[in-house]
Amino acid sequence: MTDHPTSPVSRPAVPTTGAAVPTAGAAQGDVTRLTAAATAAAIAAGELSAVEATRAALERIAKVDDTVHAFLHVDAEGALAAAGRIDQRRAAGEPLGPLAGVPLALKDVLATRGMPTTCGSRILEGWQAPYDATVVTRLRAADVVLLGKVNMDEFAMGSSTENSAYGPTRNPWDTTRIPGGSSGGSAAAVAAFEAPLAIGTDTGGSIRQPAAVCGLVGVKPTYGAVSRYGLVAFSSSLDQAGPLARTVTDAALLHAAIAGHDPLDSTSVDVPVPSVVAAAARRDVRGVRVGVVRELSGEGYDPGVQAAFAAAVDTLTDLGAEIVEVSCPHFTYAMPAYYLIAPSECSSNLARFDAMRFGLRIGDDGQAGAEEVMSRTREAGFGPEVKRRIILGTYALSSGYYDAYYGQAQKVRTLISRDFAAAYEQVDVLISPTTPTPAFPIGAKVDDPVAMYLSDLCTIPSNLAGGPAMSLPVGLTDGLPVGLQIMAPTFADDRLYLVGGALEAALDDRRGHPLLDEAPAL
């Protein structure tokens, strides 16, 4: 706690006594090392109770989170109560969901009843949403146990979680390094075995980049596949929630639990959720055409990243996939287009944080007018990166500049979608490194926004075009994880899991263990 003097973390002591539970099978090992699938199976089989799984996670949080600082709020009481109800229902023979009893960490950008929702911002300190985001509703309905809320770059703006108002999160592989961002808390919690699953959100790479630098599987589903209702908007046309997990199958299980049409979100699409869980289990990529994106390689890419990526491509070849080099010429313009569209939308989305109805209020001294209170609150409540983007976006939307900036960026977006469409005429999926470099040291890029923005070079095109994309761990460089990105056409999310599942299995076989086993003990 002393590391983070500004942290609002409420971390009640984890109860060590409670209802007697059977201690059989899985429960005798370290429950926190189990995958979500194994945890759910053990609970379903009666070998492990949901309360035990939850208590194990809470104990792990109590042990390591002072170091990692993934959590902003731990709801021990609520989690244990939910787990207890699940155990009772299982004992009564009631049907339970495929992830029943599995603990999960929620990115603090999703409105959640009974917990704070801060978005990593001072301006929402102490605010409690009076409603659940649809993702949260679905998780509760799936009998997932919500452990609490995890750290993030303020309003999901950043690639390192250093932009949180509540202090940085540390990478469990090397606690002097960043865990990626903006879903850094989600990634760190899963990589530190505080939770087998986490929800992140991805606007320009905010699930995939943290997954890559923390050695996890992270998926940005197709835009519109997962409801955005209750996801506090950064950039409405780009934001998408998705899973972070230690395995492709775990990610698929979580993906299936949260995806699906939601009438509360007009941009949610009413199409059947692809069979991602089955795809993850197939492990056969013979004849699958895999395109390597030429523009996402070369200068600026760390040699260790390139080497791990090349080795993974060889593995795919060995598995019978057909590797093709593909050009997507407009991907070069993705970054500038993104930094017009996302700030433009954010400048409007964040206008509601004005001290009038909720959240922080500064300067209400009985003399100041509403406008002055709004201004003082926003000055005090937003961090520098958020202000930078609000100013950028306000400028880009201004009368006389709209066509040159926002309008032009939307045209680039169309061109990038066409690049994808042309590529998918030749191949089934596209691949690239997820990030140009592995995790960098905390503080290394805080004063250089553009260097920070380059972390998302490879991930942004999928947000602009709306297609799904996954990052999965393919190796290490200097002891730090390297991620490979798989991209697929919109609504073909199952292809990510097909290719990812096969590649993961081959790499684990060759290595003899999951990559995460090589992470140093915390």
Place this chain on the structure above:
Amino acid sequence: MSTAAPASALPSYDDVIARYEPVIGLETHVELGTVSKMFCGCATAFGAEPNTQVCPVCLGLPGSLPVVNEAAVRFAVLIGLALHCDIAPWCRFARKNYFYPDMPKNFQISQYDEPLCTDGYLDVEVDGEIHRVGITRVHMEEDTGKSLHVGGSTGRIHGATHSLVDYNRAGIPLVEIVTEPDVRSPEVARAYVDELRELIRALGVSDVRMEQGSLRCDANVSLRRRPAPGEPDAPFGTRTETKNLNSLRSVERAVRYEISRQSVLLDDGERIIQETRHFDESVGRTSSGRSKEEATDYRYFPEPDLTPLALSAEYVDELRASLPELPAARRVRLIAEHGYSARDLVDMRNAGVLDLVEQTVAAGAANPVAARKWWLNELARRAADAAVAPADLVITPADVARITVLIAGGELTDALARKVIDGVLAGEGTPDEVVSGRGLAIVADDGALTAAVDAAIAGAPDIAEKVRGGKLNAVGPLVGAVMKAMKGQADPAGIRALLLERLGVS
């Protein structure tokens, strides 16, 4: 200067009009009468306790998202069709960004360069002349909350100590109807708003109550010099926009005032400042609001939380086919079928009895003239006395139709009919029940009448003699005497006939 022109210093209106041509465009906001709000399921009822009809969406809470209310789209399309507009097969919502405490998200979801309806018109009749007013566009948007400024003397923000905001209105669906600058007089401006209100009322998509703010009008006014014969029209002058006119009378007065005010400035060689102005009904003047030159840049961009609205041709065609009879067509029909004059229609509409008269005729009134007469004179007055709308009176069109039939059949006089109306309004039942309950039927000759006639003749022999002598009109006082004796429950024409018969001159 521009705000101070006292009414007394203004030149004669006719003089102004002789030299300048007013150019007027109107923007009208209409609250649609949907059950729920534009983008959420909250109720829209007027007058509820503050902040009781709100939810995360219309409060703009973090994470909430809008979903378009289909009924609002349907209502907006109906208005567009009734105004002869083109309905866009594909259009989008846009965000209009500005900070104000009554705007929960600090942006309003509206439409910008892709409105739902474009390029229509409304014909307006003033003194028998038709003026066609072009409709530029009809677009959809959401209403704001309502600020209540507390502690000042005026209820305005100036001088207030604090403000309260009621978000019940936030998110109520609105359409904004924008005209071309086609209007050339305050009278036509008023008539346009009046006709538009009738049209929307006929569509049943809004209660269009100006006093409750469900129809609000902004008037754009500019002047240009009238060209000399043979010269082309002068270009439009700089306009002002007078906001939130909340009665037909205010529309006309505000426009008229602006015309005079601007003429003074132009005569003095000053320029008109493009600005927003407010109309003060109590003094009949407009005053300067915020200047457009320092106006907010609204930073419009397409609303990313909503998908484009793509209405199928079938959907629009179905709505077109469902349009009810519109006011102009109805007027033509009523004149043709019922023989009313245009003046009658205006009077009946202004009295709020036109629907009731038509229903009364349909319910079997003795004739359309009687139906009009009873509603327009007697019942409209009674409604006004009771401070209710005529339609809210207990008496029904069927009751009124029955009364006209009883009168025509000689069973009631007008005076008796008024007593029947008293009874119906007092809840004593149908007209027939009141007639029997109060014993109001005209007394036919059952001996009492003959006796009263004979008594009257006996009581005024000089008059009787005159009548016998051929002065039939002298019988009046005798009729009066009989009516008095009968306590009004007799038919004066029948009494007269009986008197003449008894006097041997029939």
